[in-house]
Amino acid sequence: MAPKTLRIGVLLELVQLSDIMGVDVFGNLSTAYLNQVIALDPKLAEFLPHAMNIEFFYISSSLEAATTTPPNASLPNSIGGFRFLPNTTYDDCPRDLDIILIGGPLPTHRPEAADRFMKEAWAKTRVWMTTCIGSLWLASTGLLEGKKVTTNKEFLGTARAAFPGIEWKYQRWVVDEKEYSGGSEKGELWTAGGAGAGMDMIARYCLDNFDKEFVNSMALEGLEFNPGGQASLYYPMKEGERRAIL
Template sequence: MASSPALPKKLRIAVLMEAVQATDIMGIDILNGLRNPPPEMADGLAALGPAMAEVGATLAKYQDDMIDIEWFYVASSLEPAHFFLSFKWLPNCTYETCPRDLDIVILGGNMPTWRPAEADRFIKEAFPKTRFWLTTCTGSVWLASAGVLDGKQATTNRAFRPVAKLLHPNVEWVDQRWVVQEKLWEGEGGTGEVWLAAGAIAGFDMIAQFCLQKFNPDHLRDLSFMGLDYYPERAMGQYYEQ
């Protein structure tokens, strides 16, 4: 079997955040910790002098592993959009204007009654063109509603799994913290992946494991994980403890 093509050094990542629970998409902080630090961070470290010398040395050590990320925060319009709660955030593109040929799409969980036609159209058009899809909580149900999970295994928020089975019986809903499935991809090699997590914390752990597979694990541990005070070896794994 041919090896999978490496991820590019500049990633295009879309996050579908409208009407989702904020904690569902917080795994983006892990990915963000892998990018080239902005100039203001470097200037801030330099201003602190010897106290931050070790951090500066670590950044220099992993310079070749740093990635650039272009983030697409997607909603129905460019007006301030809601999470589930009263908090609002500012989108930078819409379902209509967001590119389809991305590297990664991340979906948080939302109510199954929230399905704008333009959002479903985006999913159907972008699913074969984007190599990796990562969902948390009922984000997998959102993906299933577009018909792209039929015949595949998936998981969702544990309390919502019986409803997911009723809504989408052509999907094999399993009781796991996360599930990884191959998918067709129109890029080099023809195979991508869809990673589907249960609740919000399972989603964070899943994105950590995704990154450990796709990037330099030492870079992750020394910078991204260290900055978040996160220790994947202490986290629960892919399966619920019996």
């Protein structure tokens, strides 16, 4: 049975939009969304026992309109064209969420409040997810020492040089355990490569944790996204390459 309430935090300041689009997979599993689409197809009411009340926390430095990528070339000195309204700040967001997702923030962007939030929420939130270079942001806190993780494959060399105490894997996504002080369940760390790998990772998480027919019907097939969630954990290997040496 799906949990009846799911609280998801999304660090959405100066990130690439495609890195955090996996939140739509979660959103399609919500009671609010299902109640709306039942009007189009009453047969979907059979999934109501599996739907969840989902609360999203869109986190930024302030509640002012915040910038994401891509940049707006028509504006001088602009680093972003698309803006969104956060509904909480790093300082005010609860630390004990169910899931936190970090996309790929620009590497020059690192507010002290964000660093403090990640450190304070790390052990209180059971599941942490990163896509693209979001894992580098999290790595800079020191929390990933000794963990198995990945990042955008183009930056694996940079990641290994900057954080040698972390086991960087050449995989589309990696799952490892993490510290969790909020109950008897194990903490989970899910890190992915580029944006597409992040979408596949979130699909895999949902298929592993919620009713598979519900996930496929409401999220994956509905978004025309890899029904069945069968995308591989690994990158395609060229002939002669061995995964063990990467």
